[in-house]
Amino acid sequence: MSELIDPHAALRCAASTIRRTDRLVTQFYDTMLAPSGLSSPQFGLLTMLATIAPITIQRLAEHLGMDRTTLTRNLSLLAREQLVRVEEGPEDRRERLVLLTEAGKEALERAWPLWQAAQARIEETLGSARFEALLNELAAVRAAIN
Numbered sequence: 001m002s003e004l005i006d007p008h009a010a011l012r013c014a015a016s017t018i019r020r021t022d023r024l025v026t027q028f029y030d031t032m033l034a035p036s037g038l039s040s041p042q043f044g045l046l047t048m049l050a051t052i053a054p055i056t057i058q059r060l061a062e063h064l065g066m067d068r069t070t071l072t073r074n075l076s077l078l079a080r081e082q083l084v085r086v087e088e089g090p091e092d093r094r095e096r097l098v099l100l101t102e103a104g105k106e107a108l109e110r111a112w113p114l115w116q117a118a119q120a121r122i123e124e125t126l127g128s129a130r131f132e133a134l135l136n137e138l139a140a141v142r143a144a145i146n
Helices: 014-036 040-052 057-064 068-080 102-126 128-145
Strands: 084-088 096-100
Touching (some): 057 068, 057 096, 068 084, 102 128
16 A cells, blocks of 8 residues: 555545444434334424424525435425425526425324434434534534635
C-alpha cells in the first residue's frame, strides 16, 4: 500500500461511519415498521407531509435534504399505493403539489405505534442525555456542511 494512504485515518472517515450507522438504523426501523407495510423512509415522508402538506416537490426536497429526482421516484411509489397525491399547483400548472391522502393518513396511523416502540428502544438504550446529545451533534454536522 502506498505511503500516502493511512488506513487507520480512513477508518475514522465520517462519511463511511455515518453511512454504516444509517444502514443499521434504517434496517432496525424497517423491521419494526414492517407490520404496517411502510419502510422507514416512507414513514418519514408521510410524517413530513402530515405536518406541512400541501407542499411543492421542490420545497419538500429541501425540507428532507433530498434531491428532487430521488424524491419524485419515492413519491411515485407512494402515489401508486394511493398514499399521496401529486397535483398541479393552483397558480402555476408546472408546479407540483404533494398531498397526503386518506389512505396515507391511515397508513401513518397504523405505523405510528410501531415507530413509537422503535424510537423508545433507541432512546432507552442511549438514555435521554446521550440521545439529545446525538441529535445535537448530528445537527451540528449538517450545519457545518451546509
